[in-house]
Amino acid sequence: MNPHARHSISLTYLLAGLWRSRQLIGRMIRSEVIGRYKGSALGLGWSLVHPLLMLSVYTFVFSIAFKARWGTHEGESKVMFAIILFIGMIVHGLFSEILNRSATLIPDNVNYVKKVVFPLEILPVVVTGAAVFHTLISLLVWLLFYLVCVGVPDWHALFLPLIIFPLVLLSLGVSWVLAAVGASFRDVGQTTSIITAILLFLSPVFYPIENIPQALHPLIMANPLTFVIEQARAVLIWAQMPDLAGLLVYWTLALLVFWAGFVCFQKSRTGFADVL
Template sequence: MQQFSIHPRELGASLWRNRGLIRVSVRREVLGRYRGSFLGIFWSFFNPLLMLAVYTLVFGGLLKARWTAASTSKSEFALVLFAGLMLFNVFSECLNRAPGLVMGNPNYVKKVVFPLEILPWISLGSALFHGAISLVVWLIAYSLFYGVPHVTIVLLPLVLLPLVLFTMGVSWGLASLGVFLRDVSQVIGIFTTVLMFLSPVFYPITTLPEQYRPLLYINPLTFAIESARDVLFWGTIPNLYLLIGYLVAGAVVAWLGFAWFQKTRKGFADVL
């Protein structure tokens, strides 16, 4: 029986070795999502544009919500909220799809030559594409309301890296569990809904009593969302010590998820 490496080096080696296949698969998946629609891939731009317009109208205009007490801007709440939702949507899309990645591709399981471990990368690539389109919409809106974006935006990939690693680790674990436990997909749907309200998406972390704020940082989304807002909207540099800590933790989670997937993939064909 074929043995699959769980060495941490194999995690990066597999990504590099199959980069061409991942790129083609991501492109096919993105285009396939809009195949047959009148506007096609342009929906990936119109959807976030419409949502941002709705957030601005509802929260800024009708509810007169303000992210900070001193704010007088109607657009601030919508832009800060949308910045957090962009990250959460990438994370939740990957998690919700993860349990069905292997189950939805039984033909790949039967082909020994197909690298099953790249399926979560393909899912992440698709989610990041739509996240990038949302970011473009956000930047256009920010430029219209506030002018030239902050130079700290160049740090965005760096603050997103720990979340990407966390997402991949959890996706590998769920992709494997989804083969053996069919209820996982239902549980994850509920979990991501609850997680959205346990993350500082709709509210600033400062609304919590100071003694409880460290508990919120157990959630890896908290640092990613707060740091993304820092570099995008507020123009400040995130806490480097926290960034390094989350980066290390994310790398560990990614390797654990990858190792679990590699160890259990030998049983996929028997179950399917």
Template sequence: MLTVFTFVFGEIFQARWGGGEATGRLDFAAALFAGLLIYNFFSECLGRAPQIILSNPNYVKKVIFPLEILSIIAVNAALFHLLVACVVLAVLVFFSGWTLGIDVLYVPLILLPFVLFVLGVTWFIAALGVFLRDVAQIIAPALTAMLFLSPVFYPLSSVPPKMAWLFLINPVTFIIEQVRAVMLLHQTPDVSGLLIYTCIGVASAWLGYVFFQKTRKGFADVL
């Protein structure tokens, strides 16, 4: 998919990352992959969320089981894929026109609030999906829309200013921009932005967990 996206957006649409020293195909692929791996983590977790409880009815009906762990397992599985992708990205950056620096050590700090946010949303959707079976049908097109309304295939700076708000409310936009900043541009993270995102992530995790625990009593009645 990375090869296809690189060909379509890099060769056909001639997308470029302005202001960077990288202009070749491999350079564009590295910048694209930096955004794609963040989106893929988000998409994998939310795409699986509606079926997490529905696909494990025995844990609900027949045994005493901490159901909230199922969402944690799903997020951890996606996080493993994300970490492997980060290694692949580092190799890609090494062989491209970009350069790796010590700033790459900021990546875990950037990902932590994002993981908390995704975990909270996963808990919420997993519980909601038990009662509203059509949630999965809504999630799929919503994720596709979020893919194109996030700076995966192009830099945020290329978005018209009057439309920037539409991208900034996308929860993956800030994280994508920060990962690119530290891995490709050797910039320090936006500390104030990360603090705000951390607060949002903690709030998301807490609210998602509370919603899950409040609704789990009714799971057995509808499964």
């Protein structure tokens, strides 16, 4: 294989390649997850401890120190505030983990770049898979907390995969773009950390979107996390049907970003070896 040869940008090629590399992707995701906690006493236990610690800190700061309330009803408990808050944190955590890891993917994997037979396009898939694993752990923590404090979630919770999966596709598309750009511009990694921190407060994680002035709603809704957070809370907490029309639009946009990101990566990968 010629490292400077053109690479296919078709979705058929991508899906076939991912299927062929499924075992390699699985092993690399496992190594990515385990490697993060290698040498620590708790090991994978940190994937449970971390979301619990962050939830406790944010709940204390906002519901006790700032005396914030969601405003769903009078006498709202701190437990309910924590349950609502955690959903926003989980969605933001998924997106931010993928973005922050993607910008340095190519420089961090120079050995793979120089192996011309290695399918470089799977590197963002591995990062996304590891982020999805941590998201599932966080959702398990949320579910256990909800079962103990509230009860069994309503059947509308079954719609959650339909809501989360397009965000995964969109995040993967952005990951391919960041990996491609980050190969040449090392400042991208610093930029993404700033952007994800800003998105934490520009997303309805700590507050209901109804609290935002109507004039600013278009800005908040332009945030790719807002719709997912609102719909996840609708099905998990408020026992409501998801916005199917909105989901159709979001799925369409996510698929476009997914494919555009792959095209960007494939067009750029011929120069990776030259800039490392």
